[in-house]
Amino acid sequence: MQTPSHAGTVIVIGGALKPGSDAVWQRIVDEAGGAQAPIAVFPTAAYDPERAGAQIVAALNRCGARAEIVPIAPHLAGVDLQATLHDPAVIARVAACKAVFFSGGAQEYLVDTLQPDGRPTAMLDAIRAVFAAGGVIAGTSAGAAVMSRVMFRDAMDNLAVLKGLWRAGQEYDRGFGFVDAALLVDQHFLKRGRIGRMLPAMQALGYRLGLGVDENAAVVIQGALLEVIGGSGAVLVDLGEATHDAALPAFNLRSARLSYLEPGDRHDLASGETTPAPHKLREPRLDPAAPGFQPGQQSDRYFLDILGDGCILCAMTQLLDGPAPEVRGLAFRANPRPGDLAPDIGFEFRLHRGPGLCGWRSGGVAGEGYTVLGARLDVVPVRVASPLFTPLAAEPPR
CATH class of the missing domain: 3.40.50.880 (Class I glutamine amidotransferase (GATase) domain)
Incomplete structure (x- = not known):
């Protein structure tokens, strides 16, 4: 650049x-x-x-x-x-x-x-x-x-x-x-x-x-x-x-x-290098590929609304500091709007680990904060069923 x-x-x-x-x-x-x-x-x-x-x-x-x-x-x-x-x-x-x-x-x-x-x-x-x-x-x-x-x-x-x-x-x-x-x-x-x-x-x-x-x-x-x-x-x-x-x-x-x-x-932007805030450099660097890495999060959440408030950030921090090498979520509209170009199409967001993924975690009065560098993302178009679900039918008495 x-x-x-x-x-x-x-x-x-x-x-x-x-x-x-x-x-x-x-x-x-x-x-x-x-x-x-x-x-x-x-x-x-x-x-x-x-x-x-x-x-x-x-x-x-x-x-x-x-x-x-x-x-x-x-x-x-x-x-x-x-x-x-x-x-x-x-x-x-x-x-x-x-x-x-x-x-x-x-x-x-x-x-x-x-x-x-x-x-x-x-x-x-x-x-x-x-x-x-x-x-x-x-x-x-x-x-x-x-x-x-x-x-x-x-x-x-x-x-x-x-x-x-x-x-x-x-x-x-x-x-x-x-x-x-x-x-x-x-x-x-x-x-x-x-x-x-x-x-x-x-x-x-x-x-x-x-x-x-x-x-x-x-x-x-x-x-x-x-x-x-x-x-x-x-x-x-x-x-x-x-x-x-x-x-x-x-x-x-x-x-x-x-x-x-x-x-x-x-x-x-020219070199692509990131320098975390000084207080974060006093904390251990998070590297999921390092030997002996111990995740700080235990969440394995699938994000049913990856475009929801703050969800993409939650997925990124789960990828960095969680147990799984992949975090997934879905973008779709359960109630299609008039004029929707493709009411049955959604998109699965697949965040996954790759070379260079690392970051820092720091605590504060507002809770934990993260710097996340180099999360990999694939976006895959998918077909979503409509209706997405149906109620369970009552079983006949035995």
Whole structure:
């Protein structure tokens, strides 16, 4: 992977930051220059831009910034959107900032406003100038989705994307491209099971690397260097060694590599090397292939909803620190929806051990945490019975 030539810092927030997440807000301010750093807040994606913008400004200013709302949003009452968007004074004020923050909401509002029909406005050019000058571009949820060259536009149904619902301008669109062109970014990743849309998107678009940031977590990106901060973590997806069978009539994949990074973990996209948080290095390294390995988990769970809240992470940690060399789960819809492309098709996710699988386990007040590196994943299309089950019939009396 090539290192981006940009001088700035990107901070991708997975959404739903919890109270007490000042470490994330403070990092934005610090990277922007510290106390009194001027930060432009764009509530463009928000459904209630006044409220969302005010909350973001308050969080940044509590950490010492000098943040202000840029009143550009389709849902902002009493503001002439186009006049403000093209106002030279507003553009100049943004260009003079040290950081820009995009709110959550609907990412299509961001690209349709700042990059209509794929053409950057003068305002987006000003934002790019902030970045090129070494500034910070940060965003949460929808504001994180726009960071890559291509973004998920409206692909809320992970299983539908797995089944092939994938249209330019609908499920995906052009993003702003603040991260390396070879990296696809997604958010709300573990909470919403978005591994289900990340994998087929990467295959369809020719991406090797994907970054899925969970809720209440952020990833600081400086060139090729990633650092996880916040209260949760991020999944790295690598399709560099992955293959698929073109003869199969549904999405399939073999030998994808998944890694999970927690706060304090760092990763170099250029070298592929991960450095765990310092406190984890004080713990024994977990290597299931090492002689005498003793698993810390005894679970042999089969995941009947592998796209459920946090299930892919649970499967990864079970693979690393459990007794079995393979962990499996199913993605399917028991109640098919009208218009379902293939109501009887599901997908079995098979995580298995391979060369390079290792990790670290650490305890804390919130429970055990893991860094997992190099879990192998196959996705196999399967036919699911409908109905999936039938009630047992009563037996005649003897």
